[in-house]
Amino acid sequence: MADSRSGPQPIHSRSQGRRQSVLSEFIPESLPYPPSFLATSPIVREILARDIAECSSDDDSQTQVSDAESQTDGRPEDAKLAFHPNGVAYGSGYSTIAIQGLDRPVPNPREVEDSLQAEISLLRDNAILPPKHPRSQRNNVFWRLYRRLFSTKIKDHEDPEPIFQDAPVVETTPLLGGGTPEVDETLPTPPAEEIYERFEEAVAAQAIKTTWQRETKTLVQYAAPLIVTFLLHYSVTIGSVLTVGRLGMVELAAVNLATMTASITCYVPVQGLSTCLDTLCAQAYGSGHKHLVGLQAQRMTWLLWILMVPIAVLWWFSEPILSAMVPDQETASLAALFLRVLIVGMPGVAALESGKRFVQSQGLFHATTYALLIGAPVSFALNYLFVFKFDWHFAGAATAMAITQNLLPLLLVAYVRFLDGSQCWNGLTRKAFSNWGPMIKLALPGMIMIEAQFSVLEILTIAAGQFGTAQLAAQSVLVTVTSTSFNIPFPLAIATSTRVANLIGAHLSDAARVTARVAIVAGFIVGCFNLTVFVVLNETIPRIFTEDDEVVGIAKRVILVCALMQIFDALAAVSHGILRGVGRQAIGGYANLFSYYLVALPISLSTAFALDWKLSGLWTGLTMGLAVVSALELLYLYNADWESAVAQAEERMKSEDVSNEAKLSPA
Template identity: 70%
Template sequence: MDEPGSPRAIPDGRRHSLLHNLLPESLPLPPSFLETSPAVREILQRDIGECSSDDEESGSTHDHSSTQEGGEVKLAFHPNGVAYGCGYSMVPMQGFDLPVPNPHEIEESVAAELELLRDNDIVPHSSRTRQESVVEHLRNAFSGGSHDHLPTTRTETSPLLGSDDDGTEIPSTPPPQVVHELWEEAVLAGKLRTSWQREAKTLVSYSAPLIATFLLHYSVTIGSVLTVGRLGMLELAAVNLATMTASITCYVPVQGLSTCLDTLCSQAYGSGHKHLVGLQAQRMTWLLWLLMIPIAVLWWFSEPILASLVPDADTARLAAMYLRILILGMPGVAAFESGKRFVQSQGLFRATTYTLLIGAPLSFLQNWLFAFKFGWNFAGAALAMAVTQNLLPLLLAGYVWLVDGSQCWNGFSRRAFGNWGPMIKLALPGMIMIEAQFSVLEILTIAAGQFGTAKLAAQSVLVTVTSASFNIPFPLAIAASTRIANLIGAGLSDGARVTAKVAVISAGIVGLTNLTLLSTLRFHIAGVFTDDDQVISIAARVMLVCALMQIFDALAAVSHGILRGVGQQVIGGYANLFAYYFVALPVGLTTAFTLGWQLAGLWTGLTAGLAMVCVLELVYLYYSDWEAAVIQAERRMRSEDVNQELKPARS
């Protein structure tokens, strides 16, 4: 048995790499995977130092229990929260720093450990009846949490249905500390095994709520496109040009910059300084609002710029008008992105879902009222989008105020206008990477505009459909990333490998399903968005290429998720950049203009790029050393233990 704290040796024959002489001996992990980056420490230390006097005056105390618990939960070494709402057919980069576990993730980890222990007959199965389980599940659903409600101590009523090797009786639902001890013993003894059935069930349970939430969020965009499509071909073309311009100049940079809150807010919450969670969200919101001033000026005077990019002047005029109205929604976009991270860092993952359950239907209602009932037509659709963008953060704030999350909000503070330098330094890499990837779609949209209004209108239908379909494999990728990272953190490389295989096969099934739906229902799908026969014909024809793309889109998303699970998101980012700029764009522009395939050529290029991403990432994963990833995870956990010991001195 290895000495405690020493790197785990890799037994002979356990290296699953056929090219071990050509590839590195281990998966090289970025420094942020091993410990919190200096930028994060600098931000938090400054804020803690500035706020310490106020804390003493107010008599507030900091609860470090979540951090301490997080150090014990070996299955939750790599929490992977995600800000719901990324609904684009592209694989986005995640932040370069990792958040700490929150109580929600710790409870899920305990439940997952207990379930796997039961499956391996180390802990007896629970004696609860099915009816009791259903009642408890419903209670958890309406209480906003998915807790297993494990008893913290043994009581006279605790069931004692099993025993350990030394004769000590083990309850069917032991307390968390007992679960951790049994887990550690089972891992060291090599008793834990998983199956593809179990991992498939786990991935479904993880991804299903995410799919619902992602689709809810993207339905806001779908509602706008559906409304505009009923107004005419020209309006449909204009909304595509305006939406892509808004995404590349505002929405994507905002999303990229705010990814640093995934680390900052969760680190602040995990360290016990809950009031700093609200401070970080405030600071990012003010920064985003400030950056939106020049973007708003650009949108207001965008008509001559758009007119130089597309040949039709009327399309450029309508798109510019749409952008001017969307300026009203800019504050809401920034506030919602920060707000999502604010609640997620506290483990309130359902807050965004509940917000969208109200906001999404209201957006459809507003589109109907403004565009048709009030007769505002195209301007009404733009106004409905702007109103919805401002409504969502207000609904989220209402959840925090009335339901949960207010414990991390101490009101507005002047400190939100300071300490911006380290935060910007931390946020820029994520923004640049995401911006570089999404720029490909803007280039393809501008290229589509060169083929005429009908082609640009059809492009709007295709982008909307493929982006909506991407909201199925992308949550699956998040689930696979979380599960694989947790298993590797627990030293279960075999289980992580099983999960990776199940995830890839599941991605193939999802891709084939999307391919079948898009290819067989292509005329019906296009007809939902517009009544124009010419646009329907073009969209239905090109949708055959988009249908083929679904397989590679799903596989690329999941393979990138697996890379995140083993700490290799940087590899995936470089693979994406290479594939999009050196494969997708050259192939797309060549087939579109040189070969005369036009819109079909552009989507052929994107399909080729995604196919290249699949090849690069899956080959890298196939020849990677998973045992070495386990060793790196152990080193990271030891680094976290050292940082944990130093935290009291720092604060």
């Protein structure tokens, strides 16, 4: 019996070198892959090695030993199907493609268990393990049709028996039909060690296949909780926009200008910088040095708080800058007021981004959701209380948002303190003020990429302000609506990247292709669903935000352009997720920047100003940019060499193996 610890066995393509397509079995010559994207792993090793060396006191050494001993016997190196939703910690909230992920995290015990269950599911689907439940052998037409459509079992889809062929009549056939209730033999599930070995043997023998039913079920299981989390997180912004929209057109325009400026100057850079914790915290936890998880989170929080000082000064004196951006002085003045109040919420924004990575690295993905389940309703209540009951008007909405921003990390702290996650927290330490250089070097690429993507939206917001207050107010409605709708395909893209990466890492390229096809179809369905909602409710949706007829009229027309954009938005997100899964995230990043700056932005500005399409022109350019992004990425996937992706994934994972004691132990 093969030992799974000996490493993955070489897999040879059944097509003998023929390149396989995601979209078709008949494909042209494929495009060559660029060099592997391996730059961050040495930095991660450097950071963790330095921290281990600095935390070598007697107390810390005892902590390290305790951490190592507390590792479960789950053999994380074999957890190839674990769910690592990196993107959950930095949901974008705007209609743009997310930044690429960093290194593949080390699985934690919870994810090891999830990986084990995923392997069991595939082994059962391929009849390598006995079924979980006794299976009825009814042979009537409807049961066979049900199995053909919904069963995840391979044997139900390979050479299936004719659906409408009558079953042979035998002595035991019931007179009233229905078939005999025969059952398959059900045996106990083998222990984890045996499952790992059987899985490796099956992979080496190319005996693992999957069905679109299995992959659909898996993607739904992965994406559903993320969709809830993302919608709850963005609901904090929605609450402020909905409340301000009741105050008037100028206020609605001002909140759009303020929140977009806050995102570009603060929220997006904070999210981009803190993405490095997706790797650092996960690698520290997975390597057995749990006390370093809290240290990394502390270090990033202090860094972000220091960076927020000049940003706070910029916000406090932002009125002259905003006045130069938009012609209406009242809008600029109110936006500056909103930003000044939001300064109070800055510490909470930084703490939440670090805190989400802190709990996520431990597999506590629902911790943020629980915090949002409390924080989101509180946000809506505070908006109503401050704006309408206390008569704070526009400043009340900003105050509600700032309080919520500080409340969410406190709720996360309460979860860690009283429920789970405290094992990685050793208290505040002065060591958090050392070893910043490598961390900043690791964090900067993420910040630059996501900042470059979001800057286009700020440019379009400023352009919308040139057409008057009503156009800017309508822009606020459209940005909020499209951002909300994007929180469905974006979690799907995260789930897709995880599943594809895991299957590629397990040398299951055929299964990864099935997942990619399912994800593309699912993205198209989601886009069509959003399109239908936008078209059918093209007037109802704007009236949820404002009663101003002029603003509603503008939004009603432009939302039809946004409706078409939904299909490309969803396809671009999903295709980027697939690229991230096969380690080709750089391709998506380049395609994204090219499409936004060389396609979307020129078309938006030319149609909006030269053709006088105004807001419709701005969104037309953005729609065409997303169409180009999705086309480029799908074309690349169409010509993708998946067997090469398997080989490169193996090399990439070797380079990212920071759990090796020789690399992590201090010199």
